[in-house]
Amino acid sequence: MKEVIHTPVPKVEEEEYHINMGPQHPSTHGVLRLVVTLQGEIVKKVQPHCGYIHRGIEKMCEKDTYPQIIHLTDRMDYLSAHINNHAVCLLVENALQIEVPERVKYIRTIMDELARIQSHQLWWASFGMDLGGLTCFFYGLRDREKILDIWEETTGGRFLQSYYTPGGLMWDIHPDFQKNVKAFIKYFRKKIRDYDRILSGNVIFRERSINVGPLSKEDAINYAITGPSGRGSGFSCDVRKHHPYALYDKVDFKEILYHEGDTLARYLVRMDEMHESMHIIEQLIDNIPEGDYTAKMKAVIKLPAGEYYQRVESARGELGVYCISDGNKTPYRMKFRTPSFSNLGVLDYISREFKIADLVVIGGSLDLVIPDIDR
Amino acid sequence: MDIEKLKERVITLVPEAQLEDNKQFVSFVIPSDKFRLVVENLKSSEDTAFDYLFCLTGVDMGKDLMVVYHLSSTKYGHEIVFKVKLSDRENPSVDTISDLYRAADFYEREVYDLLGIKFNNHGDMRRIFLDENWKGYPLRKDYIDEINIVEL
Numbered sequence: 001m002k003e004v005i006h007t008p009v010p011k012v013e014e015e016e017y018h019i020n021m022g023p024q025h026p027s028t029h030g031v032l033r034l035v036v037t038l039q040g041e042i043v044k045k046v047q048p049h050c051g052y053i054h055r056g057i058e059k060m061c062e063k064d065t066y067p068q069i070i071h072l073t074d075r076m077d078y079l080s081a082h083i084n085n086h087a088v089c090l091l092v093e094n095a096l097q098i099e100v101p102e103r104v105k106y107i108r109t110i111m112d113e114l115a116r117i118q119s120h121q122l123w124w125a126s127f128g129m130d131l132g133g134l135t136c137f138f139y140g141l142r143d144r145e146k147i148l149d150i151w152e153e154t155t156g157g158r159f160l161q162s163y164y165t166p167g168g169l170m171w172d173i174h175p176d177f178q179k180n181v182k183a184f185i186k187y188f189r190k191k192i193r194d195y196d197r198i199l200s201g202n203v204i205f206r207e208r209s210i211n212v213g214p215l216s217k218e219d220a221i222n223y224a225i226t227g228p229s230g231r232g233s234g235f236s237c238d239v240r241k242h243h244p245y246a247l248y249d250k251v252d253f254k255e256i257l258y259h260e261g262d263t264l265a266r267y268l269v270r271m272d273e274m275h276e277s278m279h280i281i282e283q284l285i286d287n288i289p290e291g292d293y294t295a296k297m298k299a300v301i302k303l304p305a306g307e308y309y310q311r312v313e314s315a316r317g318e319l320g321v322y323c324i325s326d327g328n329k330t331p332y333r334m335k336f337r338t339p340s341f342s343n344l345g346v347l348d349y350i351s352r353e354f355k356i357a358d359l360v361v362i363g364g365s366l367d368l369v370i371p372d373i374d375r
Numbered sequence: 376m377d378i379e380k381l382k383e384r385v386i387t388l389v390p391e392a393q394l395e396d397n398k399q400f401v402s403f404v405i406p407s408d409k410f411r412l413v414v415e416n417l418k419s420s421e422d423t424a425f426d427y428l429f430c431l432t433g434v435d436m437g438k439d440l441m442v443v444y445h446l447s448s449t450k451y452g453h454e455i456v457f458k459v460k461l462s463d464r465e466n467p468s469v470d471t472i473s474d475l476y477r478a479a480d481f482y483e484r485e486v487y488d489l490l491g492i493k494f495n496n497h498g499d500m501r502r503i504f505l506d507e508n509w510k511g512y513p514l515r516k517d518y519i520d521e522i523n524i525v526e527l
Contacts, residue, residue: 224478
């Protein structure tokens with residue numbers, strides 16, 4: 001009789017080990033390296049290593065004039081380029097107490113909201129792809145292209161526009177601008193229903209996002225998580241409501257708040273925000289008043305000595321610009337408080353005890369843009 | 376709490392606090408050894424409830440190094456700015472607030488990385504952007520930029 005040989009059952013791996021995710025990894029959306037400590041496939045710790053694309057924008061600002069700085073801010077959160085420009089322009093205008101023409105305020109508000117829509121579109125596209133739905137990526141990019149076309153007509157840039165200048169705009173809008181924006185909204189209102197059909201109600205998607213990466217309101221405030229990620233936890237932090245600028249105190253829109261704090265809540269905030277942004281644009285697009293596209297500005301802009309803080313709501317959250325001026329044409333110190341940098345801080349906390357596959361989903365739901373972290 | 380009461384509260388906590396001329400925020404310069412005490416108090420007190428640290432940064436003021444804290448209360452909506460000046464340029468240090476505000480964890484590491492200000496009891500005081508063996512602190516005004524990357 002043949003003897004049965006029992007092969008020893010391998011012991012369950014209890015030791016912790018590290019895995020490097022990035023710096024070149026499709027789901028980190030850029031050059032971010034995450035050192036993940038795992039036990040089996042359970043995440044025990046996430047250590048972000050930043051700096052792969054650190055350009056020293058704050059140091060460069062100390063050598064540049066204010067109109068030059070605007071071109072650098074495009075390169076932080078490149079998906080909210082208009083909104084970043086807006087922050088520096090408002091800082092200079094408030095410091096010099098310049099009243100910009102009404103026409104400029106209208107165009108800036110419309111451009112900001114277009115930026116928010118296209119940023120959320122690209123986020124939706126890549127978030128779907130992180131979850132394995134490649135169709136989302138094509139849908140998202142297809143619709144985003146329409147906004148880039150509208151921008152290209154007016155600003156000449158598709159990605160980095162540098163369209164705002166202190167006091168106004170680089171040049172006036174294209175004659176077809178209003179017509180094209182209205183056509184886009186009509187188009188996108190139809191298409192966004194497809195977004196919901198393909199992802200929002202999808203059983204697999206909901207299984208993977210409900211109760212994944214929960215973040216309470218207290219923690220969101222403590223970690224300074226702003227933007228859609230914070231509002232998914234019920235933290236009312238919309239700068240457009242709390243510290244209105246441009247025309248946000250005149251237009252009607254809701255601050256989207258969800259209280260669940262999980263990945264699905266963060267997802268739904270962004271989906272609803274696209275509707276709100278379209279609602280804002282619709283109120284303004286037919287009423288752009290005639291007038292100049294820029295206020296009269298001096299050739300050399302010097303801010304009075306002192307310090308200034310300006311915040312705007314970028315597509316990712318609260319963007320703060322802190323500037324100390326000594327009266328020269330270049331700032332003494334310029335600090336950008338970027339939303340992605342704060343939001344990255346919570347990744348370790350909310351992804352612990354989840355599986356490594358969930359880490360990709362949680363990271364995607366925070367909507368990190370790496371040049372915004374590294375600056 | 377209105378602004379006047381807030382000012383009084385800070386001055387009763389730290390009599391040495393200097394009120395600054397600032398149109399936008401209530402702004403105080405606080406001695407570095409008393410700073411943590413003030414923040415702990417203002418965060419835990421029911422009527423101030425400063426629970427949201429929205430900006431933390433460092434500045435090289437030439438002679439001194441300075442850390443600037445922007446705090447706000449999500450409950451009441453009031454805001455305050457604290458500044459801590461550090462005259463020791465060789466070994467500047469201030470107590471951490473990263474245990475009170477988790478957001479400060481990364482902010483403080485950034486300030487350490489670019490200005491060389493150490494935060495006591497931080498727990499993970501490493502550089503965040505630059506390489507571990509990078510020499511000097513780039514945002515200091517006396518930093519010598521050998522490869523001239525900024526002016527290229």
